[in-house]
Amino acid sequence: MPIINRAAELAEDAKVWRRDFHQHPELQYEVHRTAARVAELLTSFGVDEVVSGIGRTGVVGVIRGRAPSQRVIGLRADMDALPLQEITDVPHKSTVPGKMHACGHDGHTAMLLGAARYLAETRNFAGNAVVIFQPAEEGGAGGRAMVDDGMMERFGIQEVYGLHNAPGLPLGMVATRAGAVMAAADTFEVRLTGHGGHAARPNKCVDPIVAGAQIVTALQSIVARNVDPVESAVLSITRFHSGTTADNIIPQTAVIGGTVRTLNEEIRRLMDERFKAVVNGLASGMGVDVEIDYEWGYPVVVNHVEQTAFAADVARSVVGPDQVTTDMPPKLGGEDFAYMLQARPGAFVFMGIGETAGGLHHPAYDFNDEVIPHGISYWAKLVETAMPVE
Numbered sequence: 001m002p003i004i005n006r007a008a009e010l011a012e013d014a015k016v017w018r019r020d021f022h023q024h025p026e027l028q029y030e031v032h033r034t035a036a037r038v039a040e041l042l043t044s045f046g047v048d049e050v051v052s053g054i055g056r057t058g059v060v061g062v063i064r065g066r067a068p069s070q071r072v073i074g075l076r077a078d079m080d081a082l083p084l085q086e087i088t089d090v091p092h093k094s095t096v097p098g099k100m101h102a103c104g105h106d107g108h109t110a111m112l113l114g115a116a117r118y119l120a121e122t123r124n125f126a127g128n129a130v131v132i133f134q135p136a137e138e139g140g141a142g143g144r145a146m147v148d149d150g151m152m153e154r155f156g157i158q159e160v161y162g163l164h165n166a167p168g169l170p171l172g173m174v175a176t177r178a179g180a181v182m183a184a185a186d187t188f189e190v191r192l193t194g195h196g197g198h199a200a201r202p203n204k205c206v207d208p209i210v211a212g213a214q215i216v217t218a219l220q221s222i223v224a225r226n227v228d229p230v231e232s233a234v235l236s237i238t239r240f241h242s243g244t245t246a247d248n249i250i251p252q253t254a255v256i257g258g259t260v261r262t263l264n265e266e267i268r269r270l271m272d273e274r275f276k277a278v279v280n281g282l283a284s285g286m287g288v289d290v291e292i293d294y295e296w297g298y299p300v301v302v303n304h305v306e307q308t309a310f311a312a313d314v315a316r317s318v319v320g321p322d323q324v325t326t327d328m329p330p331k332l333g334g335e336d337f338a339y340m341l342q343a344r345p346g347a348f349v350f351m352g353i354g355e356t357a358g359g360l361h362h363p364a365y366d367f368n369d370e371v372i373p374h375g376i377s378y379w380a381k382l383v384e385t386a387m388p389v390e
Ligand SMILES: [Zn+2]
Pocket: 102, 103, 138, 360, 361
């Protein structure tokens, strides 16, 4: 079954909403205009309950089906943009210097609004469809803020589904996998303090560069020697700062920073433990003082087996059986939908938007409006299939 007819009509309106969001990007929890517009549209569609201010600036809408049922399904979109200067000249380009929708959250919001309107008009399901619009996906853990605010309990959400657009994947194609689909993204900073002095008198100094260089090299052995070879982990040092412009000074301090990506909590803990052991051991051996900041970011996005199979079946009925893959390789980016999947079973899928001027987080990126009817149909079908009217 292809795109729902009504979804194709709704897509025209959704495109207008999407471009309006694109022109007015907002960051993190400061999505006031976007959230107000979302709440206003949901109310105009006749959505039964519209609640703002969940997880600070999140919005939740409840649509009751035509038949009573205990079933409640949550559908989630994100609303925030990125601190990036848009370099394209499309008519709907960002009107805010230094901010743009470079991750397509404008499109996610518009597609879920289109689906909310369809579901409120047709109500061809039994139970409640809950549409979730979250702030601060880009590093601010807005998804966790909504969960911590009691959203799942308050609205009785039993399962939760998320969708992200995927540039480079053919238009409308859906890719997902059961289990770990995106990585835990942790960061670290190591600050070394030695004893500076004249470069010709190293015996009177404690050199933080030599200590730091050994630390950088030794850290690579964690993935090579401690992580089970059939598991995956990445440890990248992305900065190492020390010294001045002078060639004759052994500096006092050095700072090393980077990121660790893992696909399960066990390996994540192992990386954390071994990281600290290696850095502390080497610092002590080299006689430098050390301070370590090791920060856990978003957890692994873990798709639940049953809900992933269900989401893939729904996608097949919308975009065709040969347009859906359930064995995509995991991505090592992070996503705070992870927190919602820790709270409730569900699935996160990627939907192709074809080739775009730039990839996600690129200053030339723009969401492809052609995918809107696919997205609306996927959401509508998911609700109608999960909660059929007898
Ligand atoms: Zn992003």
